[in-house]
Amino acid sequence: MSADLRLEELAARLSPGALVTDADVVGAHSSDKALFCPTGTALGLVRAAAVDDVVAVMRFATEHRIPVVTQGARTGLSGAANAVDGALLINVAKMDSVLDIDEVEQTCRVQPGVINQDLKNVLAERGLSYPPDPGSVAISTIGGNVATNAGGMCCVKYGVTKDYVRALTVVLADGTVTKLGRQTAKGVAGLDLAALFVGSEGTLGVIVEITLALRPLLTPPLTGVAVFPDMESAGHTVSAFMASGAAPSMLELMDGATVAMINDYGDFGLPDGAGALLLVQSDAAGPTAVAELEAFQTIAEAQGAAEVFFSDDPADSEMFVAARRAVSPAMERYVGAHGGGELIDDVCIPRSRLGEFFARLSEIDARYDVEVATAGHAGDGNMHPSVLFDASDEESIAAAKAAFAEIMALGLELGGTITGEHGVGYLKRDWLVRELDEGARLLQTRIKESVDPLGLLNPGKMLG
Amino acid sequence: MSADLRLEELAARLSPGALVTDADVVGAHSSDKALFCPTGTALGLVRAAAVDDVVAVMRFATEHRIPVVTQGARTGLSGAANAVDGALLINVAKMDSVLDIDEVEQTCRVQPGVINQDLKNVLAERGLSYPPDPGSVAISTIGGNVATNAGGMCCVKYGVTKDYVRALTVVLADGTVTKLGRQTAKGVAGLDLAALFVGSEGTLGVIVEITLALRPLLTPPLTGVAVFPDMESAGHTVSAFMASGAAPSMLELMDGATVAMINDYGDFGLPDGAGALLLVQSDAAGPTAVAELEAFQTIAEAQGAAEVFFSDDPADSEMFVAARRAVSPAMERYVGAHGGGELIDDVCIPRSRLGEFFARLSEIDARYDVEVATAGHAGDGNMHPSVLFDASDEESIAAAKAAFAEIMALGLELGGTITGEHGVGYLKRDWLVRELDEGARLLQTRIKESVDPLGLLNPGKMLG
Numbered sequence: 001m002s003a004d005l006r007l008e009e010l011a012a013r014l015s016p017g018a019l020v021t022d023a024d025v026v027g028a029h030s031s032d033k034a035l036f037c038p039t040g041t042a043l044g045l046v047r048a049a050a051v052d053d054v055v056a057v058m059r060f061a062t063e064h065r066i067p068v069v070t071q072g073a074r075t076g077l078s079g080a081a082n083a084v085d086g087a088l089l090i091n092v093a094k095m096d097s098v099l100d101i102d103e104v105e106q107t108c109r110v111q112p113g114v115i116n117q118d119l120k121n122v123l124a125e126r127g128l129s130y131p132p133d134p135g136s137v138a139i140s141t142i143g144g145n146v147a148t149n150a151g152g153m154c155c156v157k158y159g160v161t162k163d164y165v166r167a168l169t170v171v172l173a174d175g176t177v178t179k180l181g182r183q184t185a186k187g188v189a190g191l192d193l194a195a196l197f198v199g200s201e202g203t204l205g206v207i208v209e210i211t212l213a214l215r216p217l218l219t220p221p222l223t224g225v226a227v228f229p230d231m232e233s234a235g236h237t238v239s240a241f242m243a244s245g246a247a248p249s250m251l252e253l254m255d256g257a258t259v260a261m262i263n264d265y266g267d268f269g270l271p272d273g274a275g276a277l278l279l280v281q282s283d284a285a286g287p288t289a290v291a292e293l294e295a296f297q298t299i300a301e302a303q304g305a306a307e308v309f310f311s312d313d314p315a316d317s318e319m320f321v322a323a324r325r326a327v328s329p330a331m332e333r334y335v336g337a338h339g340g341g342e343l344i345d346d347v348c349i350p351r352s353r354l355g356e357f358f359a360r361l362s363e364i365d366a367r368y369d370v371e372v373a374t375a376g377h378a379g380d381g382n383m384h385p386s387v388l389f390d391a392s393d394e395e396s397i398a399a400a401k402a403a404f405a406e407i408m409a410l411g412l413e414l415g416g417t418i419t420g421e422h423g424v425g426y427l428k429r430d431w432l433v434r435e436l437d438e439g440a441r442l443l444q445t446r447i448k449e450s451v452d453p454l455g456l457l458n459p460g461k462m463l464g
Numbered sequence: 465m466s467a468d469l470r471l472e473e474l475a476a477r478l479s480p481g482a483l484v485t486d487a488d489v490v491g492a493h494s495s496d497k498a499l500f501c502p503t504g505t506a507l508g509l510v511r512a513a514a515v516d517d518v519v520a521v522m523r524f525a526t527e528h529r530i531p532v533v534t535q536g537a538r539t540g541l542s543g544a545a546n547a548v549d550g551a552l553l554i555n556v557a558k559m560d561s562v563l564d565i566d567e568v569e570q571t572c573r574v575q576p577g578v579i580n581q582d583l584k585n586v587l588a589e590r591g592l593s594y595p596p597d598p599g600s601v602a603i604s605t606i607g608g609n610v611a612t613n614a615g616g617m618c619c620v621k622y623g624v625t626k627d628y629v630r631a632l633t634v635v636l637a638d639g640t641v642t643k644l645g646r647q648t649a650k651g652v653a654g655l656d657l658a659a660l661f662v663g664s665e666g667t668l669g670v671i672v673e674i675t676l677a678l679r680p681l682l683t684p685p686l687t688g689v690a691v692f693p694d695m696e697s698a699g700h701t702v703s704a705f706m707a708s709g710a711a712p713s714m715l716e717l718m719d720g721a722t723v724a725m726i727n728d729y730g731d732f733g734l735p736d737g738a739g740a741l742l743l744v745q746s747d748a749a750g751p752t753a754v755a756e757l758e759a760f761q762t763i764a765e766a767q768g769a770a771e772v773f774f775s776d777d778p779a780d781s782e783m784f785v786a787a788r789r790a791v792s793p794a795m796e797r798y799v800g801a802h803g804g805g806e807l808i809d810d811v812c813i814p815r816s817r818l819g820e821f822f823a824r825l826s827e828i829d830a831r832y833d834v835e836v837a838t839a840g841h842a843g844d845g846n847m848h849p850s851v852l853f854d855a856s857d858e859e860s861i862a863a864a865k866a867a868f869a870e871i872m873a874l875g876l877e878l879g880g881t882i883t884g885e886h887g888v889g890y891l892k893r894d895w896l897v898r899e900l901d902e903g904a905r906l907l908q909t910r911i912k913e914s915v916d917p918l919g920l921l922n923p924g925k926m927l928g
Binding site for chain 2: 102103104105106127128148149151155156159160162163172176177178179180182183184185186187188189190191192193195196198199200203204215216217239240242243245246247284285286287288348349350351352377379380381382415416417418419420421422423424428432435436437438439440442443444446447448449450451462463
């Protein structure tokens with residue numbers, strides 16, 4: 001049977017119009033936001049409108065041994081959603097309903113295509129919040145957030161996506177629909193397979209429904225800004241502040257290059273000429289927030305901060321958070337204006353090693369003669385050094401790739417991980433084997449094979 | 465080779481004196497605190513002094529196809545630590561060192577045999593806390609807590625054990641030592657196998673080291689007590705209070721029978737004659753705690769509470785928590801005095817269904833003519849109805865078992881789980897298959913087989 005005939009057979013089993021084989025449309029859906037990752041040629045794109053569409057695709061894929069790549073908004077940074085040769089792409093972005101909000105249980109059930117910020121907005125009207133806030137919060141889907149265990153700025157106090165996932169409905173490789181996890185606050189009935197599927201990057205099944213734990217609406221935070229002469233003093237401030245027993249609701253770091261790009265991009269009230277800048281928030285109740293920011297100020301000044309100020313005006317808080325969120329577009333504009341590109345790294349290290357990390361990062365920067373601009377979730381030790389390069393210059397690209405790799409090696413050397421929140425995908429699959437020991441690698445492979453024995457789900461990603 | 469010769473060979477590979485074959489000692493280590501669970505006859509007991517002992521046992525077990533049961537303090541309530549015929553018992557209680565406390569990262573590394581309360585005490589001296597507080601907090605080990613994903617009273621605000629596990633070192637069935645998870649606050653490098661091992665009840669590997677996330681020392685809470693005429697009004701109070709956006713740090717419920725047993729056991733300041741009683745705590749900063757307890761009072765009174773009082777005296781708080789912790793010994797004394805036993809159930813349901821749950825529980829109670837005393841973590845919907853029986857009367861035992869099963873069925877019917885925090889073990893393995901759908905059962909089995917292909921690790925438990 002020819003490929004065309006087979007796809008006609010699939011189309012007949014799907015919601016009307018769900019299958020798209022137009023090469024331009026399929027091509028436009030064949031990559032996420034990662035650079036330097038292979039993009040295969042897919043057979044077709046299925047815009048799933050319902051669980052039945054996903055079931056039909058997986059049954060068909062199993063019958064015909066066709067690989068399947070699941071996608072949401074394709075905002076990922078590791079190539080996990082990139083097409084594989086001969087694969088079917090399942091895009092679940094249209095499955096975007098909020099199915100249920102339970103104010104007593106403080107949970108919601110959603111389809112995977114709901115945009116994170118849209119969910120936050122709906123929940124806020126009901127006095128509830130879903131804290132995880134990846135940089136892509138305005139454009140990424142909850143399904144993608146679950147598939148990558150997305151993080152963000154809230155994590156230093158409120159944790160990551162996996163801390164909010166109670167239950168998942170998934171479609172397995174053979175089309176079986178199964179419920180994993182539990183709807184309740186606690187539950188220990190069997191192996192925790194919902195936890196296993198969080199962060200599995202589409203390699204174990206297709207997530208079609210998610211039950212999330214929620215929190216009461218968070219208190220509006222106080223926001224502080226500290227300006228430092230260099231990254232080391234900012235890093236030491238983070239270590240000392242966290243060791244003091246502080247529980248900030250945000251603790252973000254930007255280097256001087258990043259601050260300059262933001263100030264070039266727009267006026268967010270950030271000072272010029274900073275060597276490094278920390279943004280801190282406390283949403284502790286009442287006077288405790290003020291006390292936390294005062295403690296931060298004392299520590300920052302002792303570490304050499306040139307200036308520390310804070311505000312209880314919500315407008316200021318929003319502006320500073322907007323400044324942090326502007327890192328990505330500001331950097332894009334900067335590299336775009338210079339005909340270049342940026343490789344965004346994502347290491348997470350113990351926060352006691354931040355000072356050392358920045359010193360070593362400067363050495364990498366110098367050794368490869370590349371420009372590195374760094375921002376990140378300092379409170380978690382999760383740093384995003386962006387290696388900038390000239391896209392028209394092969395040597396510049398090679399140097400950027402080498403520096404990018406050295407940053408991961410440095411992360412591992414300091415007791416950290418090659419990826420704090422962006423995932424492995426294609427981009428870091430050669431590095432995953434360096435992070436995991438032999439036993440863990442074997443376990444990962446065995447478990448993948450036991451769940452997806454034909455190897456149909458996102459082949460070549462993560463586990464290689 | 466005879467069994468004796470084989471064991472001599474094992475002894476030679478272990479720390480001196482680690483292997484015990486004395487039948488009385490082995491017998492005394494062959495069960496945990498569960499009732500009505502089979503207890504097999506083990507070949508021997510290995511009191512592991514180091515990781516090498518565990519490795520030696522697993523290699524030996526693999527060579528000779530000998531089942532292995534891992535134990536800590538054997539305080540579990542599901543029979544998961546019970547001996548299996550022909551098995552080796554590995555007891556890790558002697559591996560009880562706190563290896564490292566990192567105040568900057570807010571983590572610690574511990575061996576599995578550390579007692580939960582001992583760890584809390586050591587951490588408190590460093591201004592840190594490890595919140596999970598199962599009823600067995602004073603006697604159970606962190607390793608056991610991880611193996612069962614233990615909960616407790618803190619969970620309504622601070623979550624369960626899995627929320628604190630960053631990394632595990634485990635010995636696999638073939639003796640391979642591997643590190644799972646990550647030391648850092650965030651990390652998404654590969655499948656989350658540390659999460660898979662939490663709550664796996666010794667069926668996937670032997671946990672020999674644990675890295676836990678910690679929190680700054682918690683604020684001393686305010687404590688409130690509300691006395692109700694019946695369980696339904698207490699249940700409705702829980703639903704309404706949680707729906708109001710409250711974030712109590714404790715919300716515990718006891719029925720009248722339980723309160724009477726506690727008052728018979730000691731003076732903890734609880735009123736006599738209550739139909740039901742809620743204990744609530746808030747550890748929110750400053751005046752917010754008072755506001756939370758005042759809101760609780762208003763809701764409780766609207767639901768018919770006869771009396772509500774609260775105190776900011778730490779001594780009162782400790783006394784009320786001690787009262788809650790006295791449920792277990794008070795009930796033991798009560799049933800002991802009546803020549804009886806108690807089957808402690810552990811369902812978790814959506815908290816909006818608590819009122820319905822209590823009404824239906826009364827029906828079960830009446831139908832089987834058994835006495836049921838109920839306490840539990842109402843804020844999580846995690847209830848522990850204890851079915852009391854006359855141990856000398858087969859009919860009473862049979863009725864208790866039937867009522868116990870009906871309580872699980874009721875939990876499932878109300879959208880909950882057969883076990884919120886005690887685990888499956890032997891006790892609930894026939895019920896696990898009712899909770900999981902066919903796809904999930906198959907996945908559980910396949911994953912177990914992929915990790916432990918010879919089926920040596922705690923065979924017959926959990927997955928049957």
